[in-house]
Amino acid sequence: MDSPLARKLGAFVALTEKELAVLEGFHQRRRSFEPGVDLVRQGQLGQLAYILADGWVCSYKLLPNGTRQIVDFQVPGDFLGLRSVLFRTSDHNAEAMTTVEVSEVSSVDLIDAFANTPRLATAVLWATSRDEAMVVEHLIGIGRRNAMERTAHFLLELGARLELVGLGTKRGYACPLSQYMLADALGLSAVHINRVLRQLREEGLLTFRTGQVIFDDFERLLKLADFDIAYLDQDGPLLR
Amino acid sequence: MDSPLARKLGAFVALTEKELAVLEGFHQRRRSFEPGVDLVRQGQLGQLAYILADGWVCSYKLLPNGTRQIVDFQVPGDFLGLRSVLFRTSDHNAEAMTTVEVSEVSSVDLIDAFANTPRLATAVLWATSRDEAMVVEHLIGIGRRNAMERTAHFLLELGARLELVGLGTKRGYACPLSQYMLADALGLSAVHINRVLRQLREEGLLTFRTGQVIFDDFERLLKLADFDIAYLDQDGPLLR
DNA sequence: GTCACGAACTGATACAGGTCAGTTTTCGGA
DNA sequence: TCCGAAAACTGACCTGTATCAGTTCGTGAC
Numbered sequence: 001m002d003s004p005l006a007r008k009l010g011a012f013v014a015l016t017e018k019e020l021a022v023l024e025g026f027h028q029r030r031r032s033f034e035p036g037v038d039l040v041r042q043g044q045l046g047q048l049a050y051i052l053a054d055g056w057v058c059s060y061k062l063l064p065n066g067t068r069q070i071v072d073f074q075v076p077g078d079f080l081g082l083r084s085v086l087f088r089t090s091d092h093n094a095e096a097m098t099t100v101e102v103s104e105v106s107s108v109d110l111i112d113a114f115a116n117t118p119r120l121a122t123a124v125l126w127a128t129s130r131d132e133a134m135v136v137e138h139l140i141g142i143g144r145r146n147a148m149e150r151t152a153h154f155l156l157e158l159g160a161r162l163e164l165v166g167l168g169t170k171r172g173y174a175c176p177l178s179q180y181m182l183a184d185a186l187g188l189s190a191v192h193i194n195r196v197l198r199q200l201r202e203e204g205l206l207t208f209r210t211g212q213v214i215f216d217d218f219e220r221l222l223k224l225a226d227f228d229i230a231y232l233d234q235d236g237p238l239l240r
Numbered sequence: 241m242d243s244p245l246a247r248k249l250g251a252f253v254a255l256t257e258k259e260l261a262v263l264e265g266f267h268q269r270r271r272s273f274e275p276g277v278d279l280v281r282q283g284q285l286g287q288l289a290y291i292l293a294d295g296w297v298c299s300y301k302l303l304p305n306g307t308r309q310i311v312d313f314q315v316p317g318d319f320l321g322l323r324s325v326l327f328r329t330s331d332h333n334a335e336a337m338t339t340v341e342v343s344e345v346s347s348v349d350l351i352d353a354f355a356n357t358p359r360l361a362t363a364v365l366w367a368t369s370r371d372e373a374m375v376v377e378h379l380i381g382i383g384r385r386n387a388m389e390r391t392a393h394f395l396l397e398l399g400a401r402l403e404l405v406g407l408g409t410k411r412g413y414a415c416p417l418s419q420y421m422l423a424d425a426l427g428l429s430a431v432h433i434n435r436v437l438r439q440l441r442e443e444g445l446l447t448f449r450t451g452q453v454i455f456d457d458f459e460r461l462l463k464l465a466d467f468d469i470a471y472l473d474q475d476g477p478l479l480r
Numbered sequence: 481g482t483c484a485c486g487a488a489c490t491g492a493t494a495c496a497g498g499t500c501a502g503t504t505t506t507c508g509g510a
Numbered sequence: 511t512c513c514g515a516a517a518a519c520t521g522a523c524c525t526g527t528a529t530c531a532g533t534t535c536g537t538g539a540c
Contacts, residue, residue, distance in 0.1 A: 386527095
């Protein structure tokens with residue numbers, strides 16, 4: 001049985017037995033967290049990193065003006081708080097959205113793995129770059145797309161990521177986000193998100209119901225959002 | 241003589257002679273580009289990566305609605321197009337803003353370096369995470385800060401980065417950005433940027449003139465922008 | 481010295497999205 | 511089956527920023 005992490009990294013590097021074994025070794029120290037609990041806290045020193053095995057997590061930052069901005073969502077197979085380990089203090093928060101299962105990883109685990117299986121270093125660098133690409137796409141959306149394009153793009157991207165780990169299709173996916181969370185992710189107000197979702201529904205593009213996203217017209221949605229999966233879709237490992 | 245890259249990575253990993261030599265080896269294939277030329281192009285296959293040795297570069301994305309969003313600026317010591325090497329096709333553009341000097345790096349160079357000097361893998365992962373942290377901070381600004389806070393935060397961050405490589409101080413720095421570029425970076429219109437800069441000037445906070453940023457009241461600016469340098473400031477290497 | 485051209489700057493007006501102040505729906509628990 | 515709380519939803523009104531359509535400034539070329 002491959003872990004979601006092995007499955008994700010395997011899309012970039014054709015993993016050997018030895019490399020798979022090292023990844024397996026990352027899953028020694030298991031922990032679980034209840035919904036609403038912070039796994040990573042802004043300003044915390046000596047923060048731990050985790051690999052998400054099951055559940056959803058969101059990374060966010062709180063601003064002094066009382067608002068928050070959600071930066072990214074983590075789904076199974078994603079790292080969590082990797083930046084907080086590499087920096088002295090954590091620059092963001094990460095909150096469990098559902099009950100989550102994680103494996104604890106220390107910086108020592110990572111550095112050892114890099115020394116023994118250097119191709120894993122490249123794979124982790126790739127995964128980090130992929131995270132960065134998602135943040136960049138998110139930035140583009142907030143900077144230059146209007147509320148409707150932005151919302152559509154965001155929900156499409158989430159779908160594409162879930163498809164990679166076997167949790168979604170082109171018809172839709174299960175999604176534990178509330179409209180408030182969507183608003184904090186997209187830099188909009190919850191009121192406006194509600195209106196945008198209604199418009200998307202009325203135009204037959206997508207339906208967002210508690211716990212469920214349904215793509216009513218996938219093709220038209222792709223066009224509206226100018227969505228391109230190039231940066232998520234590896235189409236077979238680059239490194240063999 | 242340390243290269244800007246060695247100087248930057250040295251802030252995170254205390255580099256050995258061997259590691260410094262490997263970094264030196266990255267600077268074999270030198271190239272230079274004139275202002276306005278694209279070093280990296282969206283959609284390009286088999287894109288090369290570079291290390292910036294001198295000059296300024298900006299990474300941006302073009303949208304089908306005719307607008308552009310600048311994602312990040314690269315200053316000496318920064319990687320350029322690393323994501324484009326790890327992915328099959330480039331997901332962004334990078335344009336020379338001044339005359340720039342770069343060294344070409346292939347994915348093979350990197351993978352070899354990781355195999356021979358695994359601590360460099362950790363250092364490059366750190367540098368990539370630092371880039372991601374900057375994109376995240378940029379995202380926060382566009383999502384939840386108003387035009388004035390956003391502009392102040394951006395110009396402060398640029399100053400902090402330049403200080404790290406010896407190109408700026410708390411009094412100000414040389415900056416080749418036009419108001420149009422600032423607008424594309426901050427997700428605002430050039431007209432509005434102009435008004436915001438006037439307001440910042442009239443309130444005695446900062447002066448933005450062609451080629452020069454002057455912090456008139458650094459402390460008050462930090463407060464307005466809620467600026468925190470934690471994620472840029474390493475305060476001595478973590479890995480010895 | 482004046483021409484030309486891009487960058488900086490300006491006032492008037494439009495509109496996307498925010499804010500306020502609710503009502504309605506949903507759903508788990510007693 | 512009723513209750514309470516959170517999430518979803520709504521209309522009225524407000525505001526920050528965009529857009530349009532210019533003018534002014536600065537600088538290098540001739």
